[in-house]
Amino acid sequence: MNSDLSLLEALVPDVLKILRQRYLVLEQISLHAPVGRRNVAQQLRLSERNVRTETEYLKKLGLIEIRNYGMVLTEKGEKTLQDAAPLIDRLFNAxxxxxxxxxxxxxxxxxxxxxxxxxxxxxxxxxxxxxxxxxxxxxxxxxxxxxxxxxxxxxxxxxxxxxxxxxxxxxxxxxxxxxxxxxxxxxxxxxxxxxxxxxxxxxxxxxxxxxxxxxxxxxxxxxxxxxxxxxxxxxxxxxxxxxxxxxxxxxxxxxxxxxxxxxxxxxxxxxxxxxxxxxxxxxxxxxxxxxxxxxxxxxxxxxxxxxxxxxxxxxxxxxxxxxxxxxxxxxxxxxxxxxxxxx
Incomplete structure (x- = not known):
């Protein structure tokens, strides 16, 4: 698995950083829903622009909904977050x-x-x-x-x-x-x-x-x-x-x-x-x-x-x-x- 990850990073630099960042955004929305972009940005110490880019992408994937009163996970988003947890543990908590x-x-x-x-x-x-x-x-x-x-x-x-x-x-x-x-x-x-x-x-x-x-x-x-x-x-x-x-x-x-x-x-x-x-x-x-x-x-x-x-x-x-x-x-x-x- 480590050799596969090394190859993946060589072909797609920062892939693990992007994966972890999107997982953390989903996690913050799950923990604090309904929640606004500013709060997520503050919790993760990211720029609001960065969070806006990520959440728009997650919305296109059908993982979150962006409503007037804040962001929430969809059913697909909840399942994705749950399924991703073991992978995140293997990658970042070896x-x-x-x-x-x-x-x-x-x-x-x-x-x-x-x-x-x-x-x-x-x-x-x-x-x-x-x-x-x-x-x-x-x-x-x-x-x-x-x-x-x-x-x-x-x-x-x-x-x-x-x-x-x-x-x-x-x-x-x-x-x-x-x-x-x-x-x-x-x-x-x-x-x-x-x-x-x-x-x-x-x-x-x-x-x-x-x-x-x-x-x-x-x-x-x-x-x-x-x-x-x-x-x-x-x-x-x-x-x-x-x-x-x-x-x-x-x-x-x-x-x-x-x-x-x-x-x-x-x-x-x-x-x-x-x-x-x-x-x-x-x-x-x-x-x-x-x-x-x-x-x-x-x-x-x-x-x-x-x-x-x-x-x-x-x-x-x-x-x-x-x-x-x-x-x-x-x-x-x-x-x-x-x-x-x-x-």
Missing amino acids: GETEVKLARKLGIDRTIIVPGNADLQDRVYEEMGEQLNSALNLLLPLGHSIITVLGGIDVAKSASYLSKQLGNNRQLEFVPGRGALGENVTTQSNTIVQEMAAKTLGTYKTLYLPEQVSEVAYRSLIRENSISSVLQDISQSDAVIHGIGLAQEMAKRRGYDSIRLSELRDKKAVTECFGCFFDDTGKIVERITQVGLQFENLKKIPHIFALACGSRKADAIKAYMPNAPHQTWLITDEGASNAILKEK
């Missing part, structure tokens, strides 16, 4: 375990690579290649802005993006945060440069402390060089981020022993986007940071979370109740097996 994990975590998709990153460094190569394939599948041709956050899992996977990803695309990589005073190789400023070099894209940097006071934050975001990056972040087509262990991330943020102890008392398990979460997904502590804000994540069409190794299983579970549904988790068997074995 394995049964990946489907099961995605459902357990409440997100759109998971990709599981063989191995356990706690024991095998080669896992990062496969995760990077899977990230490259996912970006190639979902990103449109032309200009796209990709916001990248730092961390070991993202940094080690970054070097496996390919120049083919940049074919017919103008990819712009921007950091989702400033520096943490950490190892420079795991900072988002460094990662965006490597991703841009690998894909023949461009990048911007955000050289300033990530953690600042509220007063300093308000002042900094008015600086032209910083506001330019923040504007790009707000218009991102995709976000790539890691999922950190709470104590490790707090140490990288300069927490002293007293604050680390307080964080343990709050039962913090994981950290993402400056928010510390406990094992129920509740935010137990938050810091003011310059860059991508957690509340704005749901507005971004494509989100890729990279986290691997069995030791990250609890962190993944703790964060995922907050993850937007459009999140794709790229992980390994070490983490996925640990998550799935728990009821």
Whole structure:
């Protein structure tokens, strides 16, 4: 089947993107009918013009009806959507375990690579290649802005993006945060440069402390060089981020022993986007940071979370109740097996 799909894509470029987009349009109409084009466009982060083109085509196929009060699926449309679901799962949720994990975590998709990153460094190569394939599948041709956050899992996977990803695309990589005073190789400023070099894209940097006071934050975001990056972040087509262990991330943020102890008392398990979460997904502590804000994540069409190794299983579970549904988790068997074995 994979060879047939490769041939099909060679003859009809973007066929899988078109298939998935039309399926998602049908799905949105089914979920929210009667619904207008604008609402569908907002949910899928597509232009209204794009949705109009797709819905007019779906109407010609007899899959939807466009009425004064909104769009609805026809009986043929409902059956087509139901029949297409297994195909979409096979194409975009390749394995049964990946489907099961995605459902357990409440997100759109998971990709599981063989191995356990706690024991095998080669896992990062496969995760990077899977990230490259996912970006190639979902990103449109032309200009796209990709916001990248730092961390070991993202940094080690970054070097496996390919120049083919940049074919017919103008990819712009921007950091989702400033520096943490950490190892420079795991900072988002460094990662965006490597991703841009690998894909023949461009990048911007955000050289300033990530953690600042509220007063300093308000002042900094008015600086032209910083506001330019923040504007790009707000218009991102995709976000790539890691999922950190709470104590490790707090140490990288300069927490002293007293604050680390307080964080343990709050039962913090994981950290993402400056928010510390406990094992129920509740935010137990938050810091003011310059860059991508957690509340704005749901507005971004494509989100890729990279986290691997069995030791990250609890962190993944703790964060995922907050993850937007459009999140794709790229992980390994070490983490996925640990998550799935728990009821």
